[in-house]
Amino acid sequence: MDFTPLSRFIDHITSWRIPWAEVLVIHRNETVFRYRNGCADLEEKTPIDDRRIINLYSLTKIMTCAAGLQLVEKGAVLLQDPLSAYLPEYAEMTVKKTLPDGTVALEKAERPIAVRDLFAMTAGFSYDLGAPSIRDVVRRTEGKVPTREFAAALAKEPLLFEPGTRWNYSLCHDVLAALVEVVDGRTFGAYVREQITEPLGMRDTGFDLSGEQLSRLAPQYEYNDALGKPVRKDGNGFRIGTSFESGGAGLLSTVSDYALFLNALTNLGTSPDGVRILSPVSVELMRTDHLIEEMRGDFSWVQLAGYGYGLGVRTHISKAESGSLSPHGEFGWSGAAGCLAIIDPASRLTVMYAQHLLNNQEPYVHPRLKNIVYGCL
Structure with a gap:
């Protein structure tokens, strides 16, 4: 060499x-x-x-996904599980959809976010840390923003697409960190x-x-x-x-x-x-x-x-x-x-x-x- x-x-x-x-x-x-x-x-x-x-x-994302896969190995989660089974605020999501006339409307998501979507960047999230719900959680927690509260705030934002149908580099792994916290009980x-x-x-x-x-x-x-x-x-x-x-x-x-x-x-x-x-x-x-x-x-x-x-x-x-x-x-x-x-x-x-x-x-x-x-x- x-x-x-x-x-x-x-x-x-x-x-x-x-x-x-x-x-x-x-x-x-x-x-x-x-x-x-x-x-x-x-x-x-x-x-x-x-x-x-x-x-x-x-x-960081590689280690976060390794942590998540450890939970899969333990049987604590399955990749095909709905995210809402662990983070209930994700049970009913809205999706931004462009109508034939070019206007953007919010519609109820037809597909649930799966745990796998967090790993694979297919949940429909954006990487917008300036979104209204994120700004609100920063203000409400006086600049602390615990990981679990971040995930709860992001659930208020509409998705960019139906989960599992597209790929978008996004805040998926930040939500995965919150999932680890909820399932395991320790901070991430x-x-x-x-x-x-x-x-x-x-x-x-x-x-x-x-x-x-x-x-x-x-x-x-x-x-x-x-x-x-x-x-x-x-x-x-x-x-x-x-x-x-x-x-x-x-x-x-x-x-x-x-x-x-x-x-x-x-x-x-x-x-x-x-x-x-x-x-x-x-x-x-x-x-x-x-x-x-x-x-x-x-x-x-x-x-x-x-x-x-x-x-x-x-x-x-x-x-x-x-x-x-x-x-x-x-x-x-x-x-x-x-x-x-x-x-x-x-x-x-x-x-x-x-x-x-x-x-x-x-x-x-x-x-x-x-x-x-x-x-x-």
Whole structure:
């Protein structure tokens, strides 16, 4: 293995517009390459180091779906169950429908939201955190927004389509976090900590930081095209309340820590030292393509050509369409500040890539990074 092209690529993007980048490559449970370049703090010229904590944003979704699948394994829920069996406020939903004259009307939903729809992004939700009911719960809870109350508020908003008929990237996994709370009885953060992160030895992953961890939180940037440089933009805009443990975008972690979780999935649910968080059949279900043909046009991001969507993850289904060097069945997801997870059981390969830049250049960086990694093996 020669990872020189990968280090050169990291050098290239950090000399371009990304303040820092880091990549960790695990093959057959051994770290075979790790490289980073750039400044964690541009103002102070602080080099990036291996203990920096970042906002994972949507990489959270993989862990949320793993938590949900644990409940499936226990028989606590079934994917085909109606969501309203656990969250009663979802019993009667309305759907926005465009009438022949072009006007939009609200009609009673004909299909119930199923638990599976939360995993697969097919419930009909939007990603509008400024919706009236969401603004109201922020005000009513004085900025706390407990996860369960967030889900109750979202149920007041009309759906964009009949559940199970379309795909839309949305707040599904935030509702899934609330489902875990209701079924299990613990807060979502406590469940994740006690069932996933602590057993795997992940000490720097969670929804809230200690004082010591806060001192290691990497500054966050957004590239300003007018100024021609990144500008500081800290905070997580998806965390709309101090008590909101967002299953869609709320976790913070380090490269080393989150790689422990990703590598357990590469090993079909069990860590190298024998900690099992999911069964192999659950991981296979997670990375199975759950899109029906009517949804293909909805899942149309250019960097995900040739991929289907499983339970919270992209999954590689067509090399001809993707042009990717990864095998079929390679899966994972990414986050708003540019981090990327590559999980590949067939190759026994785990990749955790991190940066902390909003407007993250994902369509350029991620497909290239992936091909370079496989080309180096």
